[in-house]
Amino acid sequence: MDFRSSEQAVGPRSEDVLPETATAAVKVVIVGGFGVGKTTLVGSVSEIKPLTTEETMTQAGVGVDDLQGVERKTSTTVAMDFGRISINEELVLYLFGTPGQQRFWFLWRGLFEGALGAVVLVDTRRLEVSFDVIGRLEERRVPFVVAINTFPEAPMYPIEEIRTALDLPLSVPIVDCDARLRGSSRDVLMTLMRYLQSLAVTADAVT
Numbered sequence: 001m002d003f004r005s006s007e008q009a010v011g012p013r014s015e016d017v018l019p020e021t022a023t024a025a026v027k028v029v030i031v032g033g034f035g036v037g038k039t040t041l042v043g044s045v046s047e048i049k050p051l052t053t054e055e056t057m058t059q060a061g062v063g064v065d066d067l068q069g070v071e072r073k074t075s076t077t078v079a080m081d082f083g084r085i086s087i088n089e090e091l092v093l094y095l096f097g098t099p100g101q102q103r104f105w106f107l108w109r110g111l112f113e114g115a116l117g118a119v120v121l122v123d124t125r126r127l128e129v130s131f132d133v134i135g136r137l138e139e140r141r142v143p144f145v146v147a148i149n150t151f152p153e154a155p156m157y158p159i160e161e162i163r164t165a166l167d168l169p170l171s172v173p174i175v176d177c178d179a180r181l182r183g184s185s186r187d188v189l190m191t192l193m194r195y196l197q198s199l200a201v202t203a204d205a206v207t
């Protein structure tokens with residue numbers, strides 16, 4: 001039997017291999033309510049083929065899952081999304097997208113372990129789904145930035161109105177994004193990195 005062809009197929013693809021220059025890795029979680037675009041963001045920005053745990057939504061979810069505002073959604077994350085992006089030659093971010101449906105939130109505990117920061121994705125049509133998410137991050141003292149994922153039919157509010165509605169201090173960055181676009185999603189992650197750096201500088205100054 002000739003195994004040559006299958007042997008050739010074995011081994012990681014070049015984009016899966018971590019650059020040798022990478023010296024620091026940071027874990028970042030992408031959180032937010034149901035259907036705000038977490039899986040989309042991880043998928044658009046990841047340089048490796050993202051790992052997703054999408055399942056088709058069925059009639060079994062009727063009455064359990066709140067589909068208001070996301071009626072066209074056909075699949076949902078049941079465990080996590082995973083992706084990777086190199087910010088520069090040395091720094092690599094590992095991205096973990098959480099499930100949005102409340103019945104899967106028990107998985108969050110493990111996903112937050114070791115996370116340095118978080119991105120809270122927000123859909124302005126359903127701001128209220130972000131309250132619990134933000135509360136959980138504050139409880140765990142995970143620093144976060146807020147990214148408003150701009151859906152076409154979503155109302156546009158000034159950033160400061162969103163800050164008030166979400167009861168966020170001035171220090172927390174709020175930015176607009178389109179989770180489908182790699183550049184836009186990357187900008188959100190850069191905002192988080194800059195924010196984490198500013199917090200580290202402040203902490204150094206205090207000690």
Ligand SMILES: Nc1nc2c(ncn2[C@@H]2O[C@H](COP(=O)(O)OP(=O)(O)OP(=O)(O)O)[C@@H](O)[C@H]2O)c(=O)[nH]1
Pocket residue numbers: 032033034035036037038039040041073075076077078098099100101149150151152177178179180
């Ligand atoms: N117009 C528009 N649609 C988007 C955007 N981001 C995501 N979508 C769409 O919105 C739907 C939901 O996106 P997902 O990425 O599955 O959302 P999620 O937050 O991972 O959802 P759960 O895992 O079920 O909580 C998908 O059909 C996306 O194509 C965006 O920025 N603009």
Ligand SMILES: [Mg+2]
Pocket residue numbers: 038039040076077081097098099100
């Ligand atoms: Mg998802």
